[in-house]
Amino acid sequence: MRLALLTDLHANREATSACLAHAEQQKADMYAFTGDFVGYGPDPAWVVDTVAEYVSRGAIAVQGNHDLAATREAKSSMHAEAREVIAWTRGQLSPAQVRFLAELPLVREKDALLFVHASAHNPAKWEYVTGVEEAERSLAATESRVVFSGHVHAPALYRRASDGRMGAARPEPGKPISLNRLHQYLVIPGSVGQPRDANNAACYALYDDVTREVSFFRVPYDFGAAARKVIAAGLPIVFAMRLVEGI
Template identity: 30%
Template sequence: MKLAVISDIHGNAAAFREVLKDAEKAGISNIYCLGDSIGYGPEPDEAIRMVRERSILSIQGNHELAVNQPGYLDWFNPIARISLEKTITMLSGQSLDYIAALPFFLTGNNCRFVHGFPPDSPTTYLFEADPEQVDAAMTKAEEPICFVGHTHELMIVSHDGREVSRRPLKRETIMLDTGCRYIINVGSVGQPRDGTNHAKYVIFDDQALELEVRFVEYNVTETIDKIYAAGLPEQHAWRLF
């Protein structure tokens, strides 16, 4: 079965719509979302509504965690905290109830889905983990493949039973090795930080073990204008360039 894995929509409904269109054209209806559907962007309630209406399986990211447990607001830098506090006021009661019920991880299709780092952390960045931590996490995991987001950068980490290796992903299609275990960072739909302003996500064929990295164009200016109109920190607009 082919499935799409998305992450870090961050209230960028314009980018999210184009990703959904792209997935539909590719014949994909099974979608997992790795959290951070809110924060930074101008349409957090719309992003949540789109996730809900399409029955997309989703988990908590660190931004949802801070909504559910306000003590985690102190974890964010000052600008991100201001943005998140503004975001919370933009969410409907229905969206808040939805966010409150999100789990920290999901499993399916012989894969694990986590926002930050396995087995279930929404706050640990993949780049923070040294080879020993990665080795331990991958060795303990029941699932050979774990998809993560959080860093907004595409990355693949592999473990062949002897050593851990990692490299950035680009717009490409690769075959995974049945003898390896993987942590795959799917990048960001709504706020990529890898040098291009395309929305990013992946399509994974769990039978062929084929991974396709998708770059999707969208109207960046639309989102930038809405960030300013919403009174969100202008740094969030700059990042989209």
């Protein structure tokens, strides 16, 4: 199985299309979407329909915090600009699309793989995994050998060795990384729709369960077109600038 891993699509049609096309070129035969299909971007209906279509063909999908917010009143803990986009997003979605987001599970497991938007430790808390301490907490919460998550918008790879020691690696785009069967791994592909590591190219990853290798990719796309659509929709300009600047 060659599993394409896409997360934090954030209603960005251009980036999502580019990553799906790239994954097809890489001969992906399974897809997993680890949340936040809406929020920030101008094409929530198209992205939700696209993910739903892949799910209908066997893809895995889990719920992100923006997906949950789009199905009910956003919490005050979400910053004002994000709440503004969520309110706008609700007006763009059909009842069926809202129902799809609302019914997504927080966690999915397949074989020895676990899929979650934030931390596996307490998925509903939406904890950001920004270092080895949070990564260890996430991995210790499951017996799955590989955990795939998102939420932090930048690529990352963490390892928990058989003796409990933690390590982290900076993934190099396009360079396969071998995963030791005796260790646990946390794979964060980075955001498809709103990268925040000073690189505006879209992110996704590919996992091969035969070779036990994971590859991280950066995919150029027409971020200018996506940014202009953010502005044309009347959404906060900060979200257009993030697409341009990758921050």
